Amino acid sequence: MAKYDHKQIESKWQDIWETTRQNNTDLDAKAEKFYNLVMFPYPSGEYLHIGHGYSYSGADVYGRYMRVNGKNVFEPIGFDSFGLPAENYAIKKGVHPAVSTADNIVHATAQLKSFGCMFDFDKMVTTSSPDYYRWTQWIFLKLYERGLAYQKESPVNWCPKCVTVLANEQVIDGICERCETEVVQKNMKQWFFKITDYADRLDTDLDKVDWPNSSKLKQRNWIGKSTGVEFELEVVGVSEKISVFTTRIDTVFGMSYVVLAPEHALAKQLGEKSKEIAEYLQDTKSKSDLERQEGKEKTGVPAGVYAINPFNREKVPVWIADYVIGSYGTGAVMAVPAHDERDFEFANKFNLSVKEVIAPYFLDPVNKPKPEVETEKREVACMIVRNPKTGKYLCLKWKKAEWQSFPTGGLDEQTPEEAGRRELLEETGYKNLKFVEQLPWSCYAEFYRPHKKSNVVAHFHYVLFDLVNEETDGVEQSEKDTHEVVWIEKDGIAEYLNVWNQSYTWDRLTNRSKIHTEKGILVDSGEFSGLTSEEAKAKMAKWLEKKGIGSSKVNYRLRDWSFSRQRYWGAPIPVVYCQECGTVPVPEQDLPVLLPELSIDQVRPTGTGKGPLAGVPDFVNAKCPKCGGNAERETDTMDTFVCSSFYFLRYPNVGDDTEMFNPEITKKWLPVDMYVGGPEHVTMHLLYSRFVTKALYDSGIIGFDEPFMKLRHQGMILGPDGKKMSKSKGNVIVPNDIISKVGADAFRTYILFMGRFEDGGPWNPQGLTGVTKLLERVWKLSESQLLEDPENILVERLLNKSIKKVGEDIEAFRFNTAVPQLMILVNELVQQKQISKVTLEKLVVIMAPFAPYIAEEVWANLGNKNSVHVQPWPEYDVSLIQDEMVSIAVQVNGKVRDTLLVSADASEDEVIEVAKESAKVAIYTSGKKVEKMIYVKGKILSIVTE
RNA sequence: GCCCGGGUGGUGGAAUGGUAUACACGAAGGACUUAAAAUCCUUUGAUCUCACGAUCUUGCGGGUUCGAGUCCCGCCCCGGGCACCA
DSSP states (O other), X not given: OOOOOHHHHHHHHHXXXXXHTTTSXXXXXXXXXXXXXXXXXXXXXXXXXXXXXXXXHHHHHHHHHHHHTTOEEEOOOEEOOOSHHHHHHHHHHTSOHHHHHHXXXXXXXXXXXXXXXXXXXXXXXXXXXXXXXXXXXXXXXXHHHTTOEEEEEEEEEEETTTTEEEOGXXXXXXXXXXXXXXXXXXXXXXXXXXXXXXXXXXXXXXXXXXXXXXXXXXXXXXXXXXXXXXXXXXXXXXXXXXXXXXXXXXXXXXXXXXXXXXXXXXXXXXXXXXXXXHHHHHHHHHSOHHHHHHOOSOOXXXXXXXXXXXXXXXXXXXXXXXXXXXXXXXXXXXXXXXXXXXXXXXXXXXXXXXXXXXXXXXXXXXXXXXXXXXXXXXXXXXXXXXXXXXXXXXXXXXXXXSOEEOOEEXXXXXXXXXXXXXXXXXXXXXXXXXXXXXXXXXEEEEEEETTTTEEEEEEEEEEEEEEOOOOBOOOOHHHHHHEEEEEEEHHHHHHXXXXXXXXXXXXXXXXXXXXXXXXXXXXXXXXGTTOXXXXXXXXXXXXXXXXXXXXXXXXXXXXXXXXXXXXXSXXXXXXXXXXXXXXXXXXXXXXXXXXXXXXXXXXXXXXXXXXGGGGOHHHHEEEOTTTOOEEEEOOOEEOHHHHTTSHHHHGGGTTOOSOSOXXXXXXXXXXXXXXXXXXXXXXXXXXXXXXXXXXXXXXXXXXXXXXXXXXXXXXXXEOTTSSOOOGGGTOOOOHHHHHHHHOHHHHHHHHHHSSOTTTEEEOOGGGHHHHHHHXXXXXXXXXXXXXXSOOOHHHHHHHHHHXXXXXXXXXXXXXXHHHHHHHHHHHHHHHSXXXXXXXXXXXXXXXXXXXXXXXXXXXXXXTOOSOGGGSOOOOOOGGGTSOSEEEXXXXXXXXXXXXXXXXXXXXXXXXXXXXXXXXXXHHHHTTSOEEEEEEETTTEEEEEEO
């Protein structure tokens, strides 16, 4: 009997599959196409790590499953080999990046082959090779043609260590994503792609794709769509007006000042006249983004001018402060400290007024308004009365409703103070009260009043009193019948009150730094008072439009994509600067603009703000394509994310030197059907790819505007120490050792078995044994004497169930539950004295996506000529999915007391009969009246007794 | 602070509102063996009990339900994303 020798099997089938071209997809085949894509690796280190193996294993199991379900699956792979990390690695090793990249690709390719994935190695792309990056440059030209690539002098993220500009997306908390150096702001002329033109479509089109919800949300947050209004304020004595953007126009009557960002034109203008302002502008300019983030202490200076609130003609001071971002909206905001945390903080620091214009609204969930009775509107005073002698507060316990509250009473044309005194006298008899204050906020509450049998929308005003003495005038019996007067300790109030608006007010009273930032009902807002925030937003926008000073507006947080890099290892930007013609793109037929071959010393970044190419006269000096005169080449290169933003379009066209895409092939094969990769790319690669796809769609080059129809993420495999793998921590696990020890089949199956695919987790080889046992058992089964006929009905049922479950689980990326099903099946088969050939064949087919090598070997050993990987997924027999006998739990009052084995199609009555005979059940039911019996077919019988 | 995930045995982890802890690892005991490895069998959430069995248990506290890991409300903790975006 032969031993299971994974090494021998793996090398044997790798060769055979290569010869038979099993995994080289015939792109012209008639069968329905399935483009199964994994994020291509970045060969910045010597080897791919275990996380790559994880991602590819999952994607490959899925791809293989699609193939045996009749799809013509295309599963390409390549290398994202341009860019900073590859260059940094090369420089560290003292090797030219072209050399180190080529070396790394050799290692990585060998690894990729060992994984046993059905990659089509004939269609590889390497983004750093000229026959690829000519198309990167071509994409640039296409975007440039549409006005989507432009140059702009602006503050950009500069990494002093990588000595280059970075995109916003590559700066994490003010730190360079790659080298973890603090990023500084530098004013430089840089290239940008106008991704902001697509902000809205990038947001709404997410509805078209099947992506994890969390990823859609992440992208939406990054795009940061925000709907509001933009309107103008006149400035007293200045001809310029200030435009502000706000999402809360409903709070406009609470505006107590206006803030300009230091970058605002008016701020600069005012700075010319005032030394104080000029100094402030200078101060904020020198702060790095990180400093601006860290020191969140608000700073600012008065601008010395006043703006006019168009709604109430009130004069409000203008301030200049760096808590307003110059590049967002209009760079100026209206400040409403009563309803915005930041404005509140600023107002507190600089002693600016705070005016409440939004009252919280409460719908009483206990005493809900009744639709059949009338609703009355009332202005109400709510009295908070303290007895200074005892420190207790006056509360009422209601007799006809479940209320425990402070006393309240209608205003009836009186002030809250007057109404409060009157009402307290009536309800409690207390007559000597000292008015303390009226709280600066009010609340609306809508509820049903059982004692008056009506609904009410009450607008509560809160008045504080101190009790001077306990003298009373007595209380009428009718008042005594409705409520009882109680005095409650200060600490007990929060618990005692059960009326929401009062609980809210008490909470705010004891914690005065709180403000109301939610929606509510407008107060003190002129003609808009009484409206809800939503109603007011619509009406106020109309009001502004009618006056011609404002309108609805949408803003996005997304910024344009800065893609020029002052580094060597990237695709040169195909542009020349001509003294006569200005900026001229290199014509398509002249592509690629080749990266000059330099010595390692010339490759090193310069730190001058220009890339190393600027020091290569042969490269720089060029002829203008337009006029033929002398011109200079652009010396910046493109960020690697440009290379990866379209590689999926190129894969099916690899080998075609005449055009980027063959329209026929592209139409047939794109968009990508399934894309697997890490969630860390959601706001970078995935966003950029969607943008480029949409731009090409708008150019009429391609006929689809979303590149990835389905997306699934693998989680991150951490080091054995539970920390993110990194060379410096020395916890990097390379799959090679594992594969050579236990084989690719065991590696793939185990890593997918470890946990949910999207979860990842620390690498722990302990459990590998379980999977190697599984494979060895299958091997042993294949070496045993096989039956010709199916063994028995029980085995058949389990087999059919397994076919169903494994298939469904793969389809849903639930690999970690598919593998256990295979284990259950194999364990059962091992228990059988003998198994049949048919059963073994079916087993091998359904485990083949996980363990392609052993499956193929066993399949061949069974005498099959064709590959197991093109065997159709077995059909399962629906009638064999359901067990004949099922075990039913019998619960008495919620506790399982017995389990019964009954026929699966047993009726409720039959099950009840059997349950009645159970002695265990009888212990809990005898002598008691059965009130209810609930039967869930095949699952449970629930008996409820008195 | 805001927005997403998540919290289940010693460990990785299962579980359309219906028998929580599948499957695997580890551990303990046993068989085979001169011995070990491999393999196979048994046990393995906790507590009480000689035992039959009982009680408790899915981060904490409430609620809905015949029945809650799962649904609702309020907290705590961990991971990720965004962060002065008006």
